Amino acid sequence: MELDAFITDKKTLKLIERAREFAMSFFEREGTHGFSHVERVFNLCMHIGREEGADLEILALAALLHDVARPLESVGKVEDHAAEGARIARQYLRSLGYPEEKVEAVAHAIEAHRFSRGPEPATLEAKILSDADKLDAIGAIGIARVFMYSGEHGRDIEASLRHFEEKILKLKDLMYTETAKKMAEERHRFTEEFIERIRREIGGEI
Known part of the structure; x- marks a missing residue:
């Protein structure tokens, strides 16, 4: 940049x-x-x-x-x-x-x-940093990071998909700023599409 x-x-x-x-x-x-x-x-x-x-x-x-x-x-x-x-x-x-x-x-x-733990961000700058940190866990980068972590810790695909459902897909609704909320929508949608596709492939669909 x-x-x-x-x-x-x-x-x-x-x-x-x-x-x-x-x-x-x-x-x-x-x-x-x-x-x-x-x-x-x-x-x-x-x-x-x-x-x-x-x-x-x-x-x-x-x-x-x-x-x-x-x-x-x-x-x-x-x-x-x-x-x-x-x-x-x-x-x-x-x-x-x-x-x-x-x-x-x-x-x-x-x-x-x-x-995932306090304190709650009380300033605009704190809210933006929190939003940016969460945004990096969603979308194409977020998907790559989940599977990097899985490789580092011996976690299989099913466990990775549970992580998406238990944590990653909830991040969209935790944004503070309007700008981050808009960015999160697109990244969230991409992540959902990826999960749907990989589940189809796991099931043997073309």
Whole structure:
């Protein structure tokens, strides 16, 4: 993404680039929650944020830093990657002399992005980050991620399809912003069509 299409201030662009490099340092390998996921969420946040009139600086930093603690959670070093990620973001941004009010805005968005547990997002930027994170689990990318996860954890096709029904197909109705709701409709429809098709093929239909 050409970030300067969204943010033109050179000082802000430099800050965001530093945050990107810092965030990348936490990811040693790819996977369903690798840095490619972070970049997709970042891109979604910029598009949604522009449409919704969000503070794009706060949103960009929150998006880049939202999963820095995910690798730690995956190996059992932390229990809640959102809470730990907020702590890491606070420490990092304060080390740069970032204004405290903005530090807290970024940290809140990170802490509230996980839809399956609190806190509830209280700001527009937090709602957009939560929406973008959920959008990356729906549609073509979402389908690819489900089966990547299944491959990583030895889960068969039927178990993967149950995951779609128990979680992925419910995400459409959990969006906060109007922009994300519209995007989710199309991604949801694509996911439903895929599930219908794969079930037909499992049953031996042409």
